[in-house]
Amino acid sequence: MSAAYWPVAGLLALFYLHAGRLKAFRSRDGLRPMMAWVDDVPMPAVRALGVLEVLGGLGLLLPPLTGVAPWLSLAAAVGFVVLQLAATRVHLARGDRRIALNLSLLLAAAATCWLATTWL
Template identity: 70%
Template sequence: MTIAYWIAAGLLALFYLYAGTLKALRTRDRLRPMMAWVDRLPMPVVRAIGVVEVLGALGLVLPPLTGVAPWLALVAAAGFVLLQAAAIPVHLTGGDRRIALNVVLVLLAGLTAWLAA
């Protein structure tokens, strides 16, 4: 189970560290080609999502690695399930029907949460 957790958590952490950093630092114009939904949300919300994603990525890795509050990994993984569950309607209501990545991320975050429990 430990190896499976680190594989799943590592993949999620890498994805969210990258995506969150982009959302936190890039302008709307530079995000638009990758994330069509950024036009429908205020930039402070997009930035906040990015910060949450970076913190969640750290929460998946650092607590189990250090042994300090390892329960935070479960919270981070569950948070990513909720984040992606909320992202799916945003994509669908905006006419962007590409939700396959969101579904994969929900499943991977759910698996990670189960492995962290």
């Protein structure tokens, strides 16, 4: 396994574990200051997105650590690339041009995809 995988995937996983936990458990009012788009999305969809982010974060970490189904880490990273492409589109459609975080997460997820393929 590439030693470079762990810092990139680890930070990406920590971000998504935290963000997913917030989306899964906070109220719409608690999320609104950080995520204005929650007003446009039904709360069950926000909750589902949060659960998927937590599962994806675990998918980046657990398969390589346990050696069980290591291809799941690549699947999780690809899922995060797709997620950030969609998130960027949502921000731009709402007229929100603050997409630097989305682009950073997209690049980190793409790098994680590449690093995950070097040891599969």
